[in-house]
Every structure is written in C-alpha cells, then in structure tokens.
Amino acid sequence: MGLFVAVEGIDHSGKTTLVESLCRTFTDRGVVVERHKEPSRAPIGSLLRSLAVEEPACPAALALLSAADRHHQQPRLQAQLRTAQVVVGDRYYLSGLAYHHADGIDPAFYAACAGGVRMPDLYLYLDVPAPVAATRVDRPPDSRWETPEFTSRLPDAYRTCLALLRGQGADVVVLDAQQPAPAVLSAAFAAIEDRLSAPTSRGNAA
Numbered sequence: 001m002g003l004f005v006a007v008e009g010i011d012h013s014g015k016t017t018l019v020e021s022l023c024r025t026f027t028d029r030g031v032v033v034e035r036h037k038e039p040s041r042a043p044i045g046s047l048l049r050s051l052a053v054e055e056p057a058c059p060a061a062l063a064l065l066s067a068a069d070r071h072h073q074q075p076r077l078q079a080q081l082r083t084a085q086v087v088v089g090d091r092y093y094l095s096g097l098a099y100h101h102a103d104g105i106d107p108a109f110y111a112a113c114a115g116g117v118r119m120p121d122l123y124l125y126l127d128v129p130a131p132v133a134a135t136r137v138d139r140p141p142d143s144r145w146e147t148p149e150f151t152s153r154l155p156d157a158y159r160t161c162l163a164l165l166r167g168q169g170a171d172v173v174v175l176d177a178q179q180p181a182p183a184v185l186s187a188a189f190a191a192i193e194d195r196l197s198a199p200t201s202r203g204n205a206a
Helices: 015-028 043-051 057-074 076-084 091-100 106-112 132-133 155-165 181-197
Strands: 003-008 034-037 084-089 122-127 172-176
Touching: 003 091, 003 172, 003 181, 015 084, 015 122, 015 181, 034 076, 043 057, 057 076, 057 091, 057 106, 076 084, 084 132, 091 106, 091 155, 106 155, 122 155, 122 181, 155 172, 172 181
Parallel strands: 003 084, 003 122, 034 084, 122 172
Antiparallel strands: none
C-alpha cells in the first residue's frame, strides 16, 4: 500500500506548484507516484465548484457536497494506493475541515461526514499569511473561498483544525510557504522520504 500525502493550505499558498514538483521529482527518481485532487472534476466536485460561486450560498450544503465528493473518489484513491508508492493529494480532509469551519460548520459535524474515508499518512501544511497569498494572484476572487472577508477567517480555522488532527495522532508537518519554491520542495521531499523509509502500517480510515 502506497504512502498517502496530502498537501494542504489556503488558496495560492503554493499547493499545486508543490504537488507538481513532488510528482516530477519522484518520477525522475524512479518512484511510482500518483496525484489526487479535491474538489474533483467528477459530477459532485463540479457541482461543489459551481455552487461556491453563487450567493447566497448554503454552508451546510457545500460541506455535505465536499464530504460526498471525497467519498465518491475513494475507489479511485484506493486503486492509486495499491499501484503507486506515493499518492500526493492537492487538498484533502484538512482543507475541507478548515474551510467549512471558517464557513460556520462545526468540525465535529464535518468529521462525522468523513466516517470511513481513507485518511492521509502525512499532512504537509503550507503556512502562509492570507495577505501574502493574495499578492500571488492578479485576478478578482473566483469564488466565495477567495474573498478577503472569507480568507480573513481561515488562519484561526486552520489553527483549530490542525490542533484537532494532532490531538487525534495525525502526522502533520508545517512548511513555511513564504520561502522560495525550491526550499519548500526540499523540505517536503525530505519529510516524505523519511516516512517512506520508516516501517509502518498504512490504510487508516476515519
């Protein structure tokens, strides 16, 4: 069973750049790697994306769709984990937990909706202040998740949710995402290599 790594963080923290760089680096070294992404491009994930640009939005409906999309993608994820040595997720449970908590959803409710899904073996959290992340994009917000009013609530939401995960024994590595991209990649790659070399049982579900 492969190692499941989730790259988490706010919009424009560098998640997609890091995921692409990790996949390229592992492939170059002969490691079989697969990529997972949330929300998915499947029907449920696409519906979630479309509703996130509508106002007024229903936070509970968005949270339920987020959880449903993750459940719907489990067979594909499990197949990837059976064939790859590493599966790298571009967002997963932590981001869902934090974003919907910032939207007023009780983390306990969202956690209950995740019952039975495969949890990551390692979370890589890209830590960057929301104002810094905002400078990395030169277009208007494309959903409610990117508005200044919403992003201002994310730091507290992530702190709360990171504490919850750590309290449950999750393996979390916080990376300073204000560093240059090569430095972030180096730290992330080292953390994954360390877990790959350590004998452990995998396949934990919520």
